[in-house]
Amino acid sequence: MPTDVENWKSEVYGNEVRDRLFEFAEAGFDSIPDDERDAWFERFKWWGLYHQRNGQEGYFMLRIGTPNGVLEPGQLRVVGEIADEYARGPGTNPIFGGAYADFTTRQSIQLHWIELSDVPAIFEKLEANGLSTQQACGDSWRNIVGNPVAGKDGQEVVDAWPVIRELNETFKGNDDHANLPRKWKVSVTGSADGSGQGDINDLAFEPAYKAVGGGEGGVDNDGSEDAVGFNVRVGGGLSRNEPRLARDIDVWVPPEKVPAVAGGLSALFRDNGDREDRYNARIKFLVDEWGPEAVRETLQDEYVDFELETAGRDVREEYTYNTGSGERNDLIGVHDQKDGRNFVGLNVLVGRMGAGDVLELADLADEYGSGEVRLSQRQNVIVTDVPDDALDAFRDEPLLEHYSPSPSPFMRGSVACTGTEFCSLSIVETKNRQVRFARWLKANVDLPGGVDEFHIHLSGCTASCAQPQIADVSLRGMKTRKDGDPVEALDVGLGGGLGDEPGFARWVTQRVPADEVPGAIANLIEGFAAERDEDESFRAFVARHDDEELDALVEPKETDYEDPMLHNTKRTWYPYAENDAMEDAPPAPADD
Amino acid sequence: MTTRLRVLDDGAWISVDDDRKVRVSELWRLDASDLCDCALTDLVVENFQAVGVDGSTVEARVYGQCIACGEDGTTGWIPVGRVHGGSFAEIDRDAVRRPTDCSDG
Ligand code: HEM
Ligand code: SF4
Ligand SMILES: [Zn+2]
Numbered sequence: 001m002p003t004d005v006e007n008w009k010s011e012v013y014g015n016e017v018r019d020r021l022f023e024f025a026e027a028g029f030d031s032i033p034d035d036e037r038d039a040w041f042e043r044f045k046w047w048g049l050y051h052q053r054n055g056q057e058g059y060f061m062l063r064i065g066t067p068n069g070v071l072e073p074g075q076l077r078v079v080g081e082i083a084d085e086y087a088r089g090p091g092t093n094p095i096f097g098g099a100y101a102d103f104t105t106r107q108s109i110q111l112h113w114i115e116l117s118d119v120p121a122i123f124e125k126l127e128a129n130g131l132s133t134q135q136a137c138g139d140s141w142r143n144i145v146g147n148p149v150a151g152k153d154g155q156e157v158v159d160a161w162p163v164i165r166e167l168n169e170t171f172k173g174n175d176d177h178a179n180l181p182r183k184w185k186v187s188v189t190g191s192a193d194g195s196g197q198g199d200i201n202d203l204a205f206e207p208a209y210k211a212v213g214g215g216e217g218g219v220d221n222d223g224s225e226d227a228v229g230f231n232v233r234v235g236g237g238l239s240r241n242e243p244r245l246a247r248d249i250d251v252w253v254p255p256e257k258v259p260a261v262a263g264g265l266s267a268l269f270r271d272n273g274d275r276e277d278r279y280n281a282r283i284k285f286l287v288d289e290w291g292p293e294a295v296r297e298t299l300q301d302e303y304v305d306f307e308l309e310t311a312g313r314d315v316r317e318e319y320t321y322n323t324g325s326g327e328r329n330d331l332i333g334v335h336d337q338k339d340g341r342n343f344v345g346l347n348v349l350v351g352r353m354g355a356g357d358v359l360e361l362a363d364l365a366d367e368y369g370s371g372e373v374r375l376s377q378r379q380n381v382i383v384t385d386v387p388d389d390a391l392d393a394f395r396d397e398p399l400l401e402h403y404s405p406s407p408s409p410f411m412r413g414s415v416a417c418t419g420t421e422f423c424s425l426s427i428v429e430t431k432n433r434q435v436r437f438a439r440w441l442k443a444n445v446d447l448p449g450g451v452d453e454f455h456i457h458l459s460g461c462t463a464s465c466a467q468p469q470i471a472d473v474s475l476r477g478m479k480t481r482k483d484g485d486p487v488e489a490l491d492v493g494l495g496g497g498l499g500d501e502p503g504f505a506r507w508v509t510q511r512v513p514a515d516e517v518p519g520a521i522a523n524l525i526e527g528f529a530a531e532r533d534e535d536e537s538f539r540a541f542v543a544r545h546d547d548e549e550l551d552a553l554v555e556p557k558e559t560d561y562e563d564p565m566l567h568n569t570k571r572t573w574y575p576y577a578e579n580d581a582m583e584d585a586p587p588a589p590a591d592d
Numbered sequence: 593m594t595t596r597l598r599v600l601d602d603g604a605w606i607s608v609d610d611d612r613k614v615r616v617s618e619l620w621r622l623d624a625s626d627l628c629d630c631a632l633t634d635l636v637v638e639n640f641q642a643v644g645v646d647g648s649t650v651e652a653r654v655y656g657q658c659i660a661c662g663e664d665g666t667t668g669w670i671p672v673g674r675v676h677g678g679s680f681a682e683i684d685r686d687a688v689r690r691p692t693d694c695s696d697g
Pocket of ligand 1: 050061104105106107108110182183185200201236237238239240282417418422423424425463464465466467602
């Protein structure tokens with residue numbers, strides 16, 4: 001039997017949702033019939049609108065998909081202005097204030113507290129400036145990710161930016177690919193650093209050389225010329241306690257054929273994915289069932305009209321991003337561009353930036369760079385095109401005290417998802433908690449010599465939006481009892497990371513009460529410092545210990561860290577409200 | 593009178609007549625559950641997999657973990673509330689629940 005969601009999608013979905021959305025916006029939130037709300041909320045996702053959780057009725061999260069995280073000159077200012085004008089609601093965040101933008105792990109932007117009646121005006125402003133929310137959520141092509149500095153990166157093998165733009169133009173608003181069984185997450189990377197994180201996407205294109213007649217590129221041992229293009233992997237994803245790495249389907253494609261192969265695989269998923277069970281719908285499960293060979297065969301036989309090449313020579317050995325290796329493990333700091341200028345990665349703690357700061361950053365990007373800003377998959381921002389002689393003055397800007405190009409390792413390594421503040425699925429409070437953790441760790445814990453990065457990712461539930469499984473320390477929302485009372489807790493995983501040999505964190509310690517987590521991390525780092533072999537990385541250290549030994553190192557402990565959110569934040573309408581009880585939830589916003 | 597039952601938000605809520613009524617992230621105590629060997633399973637409710645009704649009892653199958661022993665998985669049908677005269681009342685969250693073994697949902 002098809003699911004409710006499939007039934008709703010089969011009635012109305014995709015582009016046609018827009019007109020109805022605008023009608024409801026015009027007539028007011030209450031014009032959505034009660035018994036159709038859930039169906040419409042599901043459909044609105046396709047246009048980037050996600051109804052916030054219970055207790056926040058009538059307010060929406062709005063996601064702007066910025067392909068590859070690229071914000072062209074002027075676009076960040078538009079985002080800041082929209083956040084300032086529209087992303088305010090009845091709840092004020094004690095750390096971040098009243099209007100802010102979230103930079104996400106898939107290089108998108110989320111705004112909260114959006115009212116339906118404001119949506120047409122917001123869309124108009126976004127679209128007039130080349131931005132869009134189309135397919136930012138829902139069951140289709142999501143925001144395409146990659147190395148955010150594509151086209152500029154000194155370490156580039158092939159420029160993926162024109163390829164990403166073409167995919168975006170081809171598959172956004174494309175009715176043939178508008179209604180897939182589940183989300184479809186694509187990564188296209190041209191750099192040799194692995195920063196596109198292809199391994200955890202449904203479909204990944206990774207840089208690779210192939211000896212094909214007459215191509216350009218390097219010269220092989222046998223003297224033939226190598227063309228640059230992409231190897232293809234399928235079926236990665238982290239959600240639901242079933243993390244998978246994308247599997248190699250033994251295909252190499254030249255840049256100009258990427259849309260045909262990507263469209264073929266998206267159609268294969270559309271036709272063969274499981275529409276009866278949403279938990280089993282992602283293509284990772286189809287790849288489990290079929291095996292990569294059958295995926296390749298079906299793609300060749302039914303979905304493309306040319307002979308597929310076999311995989312080329314990849315550059316995975318050179319990957320550094322999120323590997324814990326110490327080199328370009330993220331894109332923070334000053335790095336060379338191909339054209340002699342620089343890109344400067346700035347740390348945004350847990351990806352959240354107040355609207356005023358967004359506007360100020362847009363000004364700084366104009367002043368010191370070209371006005372362009374890019375977003376990384378570690379929830380950070382990158383100001384590009386900064387000439388050498390502007391670097392010092394840029395670094396001296398007061399805003400960079402908060403968004404630093406050389407942050408403390410604990411600030412730098414923190415990633416957190418949305419959590420109970422807005423998300424229905426969450427089991428615990430996340431972003432503010434991760435800020436408190438990072439501040440406490442910065443003040444109280446020293447990493448052993450030579451270790452200047454340490455990634456801690458916090459996800460509120462197993463959906464894994466903060467990509468916890470690929471961090472040094474993975475934290476995942478749980479519940480436990482402390483002195484008999486239910487409290488928010490975290491499972492602790494260790495030693496995950498990407499690279500040539502990616503691996504997911506091992507969950508070694510379960511259900512640590514949230515207030516004991518900083519102490520547990522401090523103890524773990526102390527044990528690491530004491531037992532480390534010479535200049536061993538944390539990931540290598542974890543790899544040579546078994547789960548029991550690691551569990552012993554993670555010793556939960558109460559410290560002077562205080563957690564104001566230990567109670568069930570899920571039972572509140574907004575965890576930080578003075579009167580936070582669900583009964584005190586504000587009514588849906590009245591139409592202006 | 594029929595009752596409209598749905599699992600919404602990717603398993604985060606059980607909705608009864610288009611109202612989100614039962615949420616994940618609570619701790620439930622289960623007597624003699626099939627999830628683990630504990631006499632009293634102390635279940636973190638992480639995800640609703642299915643919802644059904646047996647007479648006036650609304651039941652769900654739940655993905656979660658017993659915090660007493662650490663076992664995780666999907667339970668059989670567990671009562672979550674009752675429908676009386678068209679309105680739904682959730683079972684007291686601190687009550688001990690006894691899994692039922694069938695549902696027509
Ligand atoms: C209202 C807030 C959000 C909700 C309700 C939500 C919902 C979900 C759900 C249900 C999944 C599991 C998907 C599946 O089973 O296929 C998921 C996974 C994921 N989401 Fe979110 N999400 C939210 C916010 C975010 C944010 C802020 C980001 C950052 C872009 C994000 C990125 C991801 C990623 C990277 C994954 C997991 C990786 C994967 O399996 O592909 N989500 N989210
Ligand atoms: S990981 Fe879970 S809690 Fe966090 S945003 Fe994703 S769905 Fe929500
Ligand atoms: Zn048990």
